Amino acid sequence: MRVALLTEGATESAGPDTRRSGDGWCDRLMDGLAEHEFRLYLLAPPGCAVGTRPGRPAAVHEFPMGGRRPPGHGPALHRRRQYVRAYRDLVRALVLPAERRSFGPGLYRLAELAREDGALPAFLASGAAQRTLEAVWRSPGADTAAGQPQVGDLLVAGDLLEQCLRPLSAPWYGTGAGELGGADLCHVVGGGPAALPALVAGALHGVPFVVTEHGPQLREQYRSDRYAQYRWPVRALLLGFSRLLAEETYRQAAVLTPDSEYGRQWQQRCGAAPERIRVVYEGAAAVDRAPAGPEPELPTLLWAGALEPGHDPELMLHAFARVRADLPTARLRMYGEEGGPGRAAHCRVVADRLGLDDAVSFEDGRGGPAWETGGVLVLSARTQSSPRMLVDAMLSGRAVVTTEVGVAREVVGPAGLLVPPRSPQALAGACLALLGDSERRVRLGRAGRRRAQERFAVEPVTTAFREIYLELVSGRPAFPAAASGTRGRPHRAQPFARPAEYWVAGGTEAVGAAEDVPDDSPEAVGPVEGTERAGDGGPPGLGGGRADGGERAAGAGRLFGETRAGGGRTPAGPAEPGALAEAV
Template sequence: MRIALLTEGRQDGPAAVVRPEPGPGNGPERDREGPGPAGAAGWGERLAAGLPEHEFERYLLLPGAAPGPAPQPGVHRLALGGPARGGRGPGTVRRRHYAQAYEDLVRALVQPRERAGFAVGLHALAELTRQDGALPAFLASDHAHRVLERVWRSPGADTAAGQPLLRDVLVAGDLLEQCLRPLTADWYGSGPGGLGGVDLCHVVGGGPAALPALVAKQLYGVPFVLTEHGLHLREQYLGYRQAPYRWPVRALLLSYFRQLTAETYRQAALLTPGSGYDREWQLRCGAEPDRIRVVYQGTAAVDRPAAGPEPAEPTLLWSGRLEPAADPELMLHAFARVRTELPAARLLLRGPEGRPGHREHLAELADRLKLTPAVTFAEAGEGDWTDGTVAVFSGRARWRSGALVGAMLSGRAVIATDVGATRELLGPAGLLVPPGDPAALAVACRALLADRERRSRLGLAGRLRAQERFAVEPAVAAFREVYLELVTRWPAYPAVERRAGALPRPFARPAEYWVAGGRPRQAAEAMAEAR
């Protein structure tokens, strides 16, 4: 079967769009917070390689201003950054239709009682721009800005701590244009390269990547499955905490992502979160429990050899971004307690600086705690755990699961704070401590540094657990079953069956259609059309 794989170019943090100041020549830029899990592109490649019986078309949404040439056939790209694309605007009559659809969408974002208008406005804009391609020009026009300003300032609108200023309207208009840019892609059609000609859409990551799938389902009845390795909506909330916008703009954009997430969860045939923790968040966001199936993210790193011999000196290896969310300060305070009983212990803080000046701040803290001779800072070395005796994660919020899985695969014993999906991923193969508790973290570190046998036992258990749970084969097998399950209970040839009065035919395709080397696709489709 033909499967459209819809992903963002990177899946490593919030897809927030940052625009420094409204003015000529200042195009929006993408800003992402922190390295996330394995990129969606690499994950999609592993999935496609494991399912050679299916034909995958790749649709990438890139954060840059220019997508560049497609690297290979079957790959389609769309740039989300940069200024709005030019083009001719709609005529007088069409402009009224655009304005009404845009007003429905904005009302759904700012009026609590108008939430139902989000999907109506979204699909109306998609249909209008599919006919004339004038959406980018309309969203950049003064008419669209006047609609946004009028609805945003209407009585009862949720402006979150203040009325929007004119500059807020201009900034929010630019941001909404980027958010809606996937509607303007030339991916909608039943011909070659069109989403109307695929059997199934697989959205990885959610957010902007879900928009083409929503449109394809509305226009052609193509079902889609959504995979989230870390929740896109949650990453948006984290990303907009430091975004350079006033509160009304933040509220408007976060409302957009909330409504988009809710609509995606409503329309998806199946949700496949990467952990049970993500499943609970999806349920809180309105997803139906009978349409959720947890599929752990497979990684090719399970074949990586275990780390070599332990270092000569007992060393705690902390790995992550040097920023408050990862809480390296907690590690330093805990290490000060460890040193009172194990003066030979060493601490290696390894990772990039997540916030300017944070490395210097940590060095000053280590100096105040009289730890400077025993503390070393190093740049990130992905997958290298040989320099540590014990791997430690001290974050106060969930971190990317890839780092924890990598530590488990190294065979080193792991200590982690009990946040996010850590308990689910680590299980009994490591030590969990409460977040923000230096005394508990110090006790766990001393216990493992002083007991080689226990370290060895936990390290082996963690490696075996990670190899079993995060291998590529179980994930590939799960999606093979998901794909076949969905196509067998979804109408075949949905683009054809949307004719007025037509009844869906779940088994309209002949058996030869699914057999490699069988009839050409066109012959099979013609046979089904003739019935």
């Protein structure tokens, strides 16, 4: 099966920013599913090195995001009106609450136009686009309750929209080798802008797609400082774009695999159908790490996070003041990078004022916390949208105390202590209870490690996606173009026309066999063509499956994606709470 893996990031991870796409995750998935042929499509942030990754056989296609607008001419005069119409639809969806539905059509029309002449970036920077944006933005009914857009906002918003829509100009749409239309399915890792090419491939070529999100992507957009610097109208417009893009992605995706129940709630809130969501926990590479050795001699709490209000180091310090009142020998080690200027100094001042300066040590948290130096691990964050840190802590085999926010409950479950956020008394009580009971400490630590090893191993992830991939393509017609019949008729494709193994049979030869199918010849596509090809030695029908008839297939494909995908729970799904407690 040919899988197009779409994600943000660069081949060489240049820094912490580029790692959020879960680069290692993609590698693990490709290693685990070696029977499939993967192609990696990367949306590279500006300033990232473009290169090939060593030792990776998968083909890598890269497209730069952000940065300077690519050179090029605007559309010809007679096509400009079509551009304007599509752009107007898109912008209307962004600013008129009653017109949300026109987002998808506008987006796909723009993608289609951009694919034909590649004039989209220049058009979006032109005066025609600005006039369109202004006319819609200042029309009655536009949501400008907290501020009317000024001319400056118009320019900035137009510029940012152009950057957001840049993936539409990527040279990936088509049915040739190395293009998205030639893949059997797309797998979007991370959502956000990376989902744009998959959406377009789905609309133009009927390729189904899976979306894997590590932490709700939309939430990150709302949180990011990137938009916070703009005036209200610009921020509203851009967040509207992010939200509508997420909603459209969740609506069109065949299967959604968030990495937690918390992520599932976000996706459902944004309009994802519950039956298409399957929670697949993110596999942790460190599952096989040896547990931490003997505990330190003094009763030691280890706090991990970032020194910023969101991770609430102050809560830990205040709780520790109470712990020390009862247990004067207690020590606290704070592992955390500074989240902003003056944050570390502020924490030190708070520790000083609470009279803790001799018992608290601030450690350099850049290499990750040294879990073995603590007896009890504490996370006091106000939000936890990703299970990574918790899982890492649990894998150390020490008892964990965490605030009950975000993913904490489902990750820790009965194998740790949960306390309400922003409550120093509760946190101090939990810490004291664990510090004073070594048997319970060891028991919880062991249970936590086992729980994390069971749920966050890499193997369940590969198994889950092997199933999802097969389930997805088996539910799709082998010859979507043939099944769709003539234009305008209802689609009558057969969902189980081919068994699942049929799709696995194709090797690398399949790509070569299908290369010579012209992408604009619908009459050359169909079962007859497919059977003829079978005589050439290539796997039957793969050529036909690849070269579908463009948008006509999209409806049928989506129909079957919706009816067939989803359903069963993965082996990695949440176990019954308490089952582990019994095992312990």
